Amino acid sequence: MREVKVTVSPDGTTSSDFSGFVGPSCLDEAERLRQLLASRYGIVLQQTGFTAKPELSQQESQQQGQRTQRGQTT
Amino acid sequence: MSHIVEAKTAIVQPDTALLHQAATLVAQQHAGTLETFYLDYYGKRHSAPLAIHIPELRRGIGIKVDETTGELTFVGDSWGVVAMYQQVQQEILQTYVSLATMQALQQMGYSTQALDGEQGQVVIQGVTYA
Numbered sequence: 001m002r003e004v005k006v007t008v009s010p011d012g013t014t015s016s017d018f019s020g021f022v023g024p025s026c027l028d029e030a031e032r033l034r035q036l037l038a039s040r041y042g043i044v045l046q047q048t049g050f051t052a053k054p055e056l057s058q059q060e061s062q063q064q065g066q067r068t069q070r071g072q073t074t
Numbered sequence: 075m076s077h078i079v080e081a082k083t084a085i086v087q088p089d090t091a092l093l094h095q096a097a098t099l100v101a102q103q104h105a106g107t108l109e110t111f112y113l114d115y116y117g118k119r120h121s122a123p124l125a126i127h128i129p130e131l132r133r134g135i136g137i138k139v140d141e142t143t144g145e146l147t148f149v150g151d152s153w154g155v156v157a158m159y160q161q162v163q164q165e166i167l168q169t170y171v172s173l174a175t176m177q178a179l180q181q182m183g184y185s186t187q188a189l190d191g192e193q194g195q196v197v198i199q200g201v202t203y204a
Contacts, residue, residue: 004184006175006198007191012083012167014175019076026077033178040181041174042087042144049080 004029014045019053083171085146088139092177093146096169097126097137100162104128112136112150122149126166130158137166146170172196 005017016033018026037043094108101108106128111119113133122136136149146167152159175198176186184200191197 002202002204004179004200006179006200008168008172008175008196008198010164010168010194012085012164012171014081014083014171016079016081017076018078021076029182030077030079032182033175036178036181037174040178041089041092041170042085042146043171043174044084044086045081046084047079047081049078051078053076053078 002029004033013048083167085167085170087144088146088170089174092173093137093166093170094124096166096173097124099169100165101126101128103165104130104162106131109134115151115153120149125150126162128162131155131162135159135162168196172198176200 002020003018005019007015007017009015016030018030021029034045037045097108100106106126109125109127110123111121112125112127112135113119115133120136122138124137125134126137127134131150133151138147138149139145140147148163148166150159172188176188179186179198179200182200182202183204184202186198186200189197189199
């Protein structure tokens with residue numbers, strides 16, 4: 001399951017949380033949402049923060065480990 | 075991969091139908107009405123494409139799109155009712171962004187729902203199993 005949770009504050013600022021995506025596809029999805037909000041609804045989002053969630057660090061560690069293992073076996 | 079993005083919002087050339095819907099919802103929450111004018115301090119009418127009138131804001135707030143910049147703007151006389159005037163502006167902005175986000179996520183194939191968050195926040199949740 002992929003989940004996008006957008007929290008809209010009273011002043012209109014937003015916090016968007018993307019979960020359950022594989023690889024960098026969450027970045028593509030965030031860009032898709034940003035472009036749709038701008039082109040269709042005139043909502044211009046100016047990014048003020050970016051936080052990679054723990055899953056990302058784990059994935060990157062796993063990928064690094066796999067790369068290291070592949071490097072050792074070849 | 076998962077991440078969180080925080081962003082400030084500006085509205086330029088808003089969707090007219092969705093803005094009308096947002097204003098309608100806010101008016102209903104305050105037992106108010108939608109009109110096409112607002113009043114100045116002297117009671118003189120000024121036309122606006124859309125205006126919200128609620129019991130706490132008898133002069134109303136006009137909702138316009140700036141002809142030069144395309145930005146969503148609010149016009150009216152807030153004398154004596156500054157806090158409520160600002161609150162209603164924020165509610166219109168928040169409702170518009172929330173409705174737009176729901177529609178955008180639905181267009182992207184998500185099933186959506188709106189939830190009440192903390193401190194007056196609105197949480198739009200979209201899920202997909204595709």
